[in-house]
Amino acid sequence: MLYVIAAAAVLILWLVAFDRPALKLVFKDGLLDKSKGNVPHAFGQNCKEIARKTPFSGTVKVYMTRSGAKMTFSKSIPHKIQQRIRNVFPHQGFRSNGKKRA
Template sequence: MLYVILVAAIVIFWLVAVDRPVLKVKFKDGAIQNVKGHFPPAFKHNVSEIGEVTPFDGELKVYQQRTGMKLVFSNQVPKKIQQRIRNVFPHQGFKSSNGNTKKGR
């Protein structure tokens, strides 16, 4: 019985504590260094262009939520760059790693 409770606690901890973004992108001097997840080509082009104009370092994570996608930036990314990236983010039709798309209501 104790093993069942221990396994359940580990599973609950894993579901709550593990960071699972749909897309994770790392930037160094405005260039894309590392990508994990589906990075739409048009969005990738726009973000690369923003990085060429104003180089920055940091990280972008995209999370899937019930209400839509949530963009989370590291503290190193300036607020003006964050807003420019939010403006070009394709909220409609952004595919998660399992291939599902969020349909509008």
């Protein structure tokens, strides 16, 4: 019985503690350094173009929620660049995990 409780505690800790974005982009000095996840081609090209025109460093993460995709940015990315990246994000390409209420 104790092993079941221990296994459940480990499972809950793993689900809560680890960061699991659907998409992660890491920029360094105006270049796309790393990408993790399925990056839509047009979105990747647009992000590279934004970074080339106005160099910045930071991380962009996309999480899937019930209502759709949620984007988070590191604090080192200026707000104007965050808005430009939000504007080119393909919301139709990322489907929500849950059902939407009408």
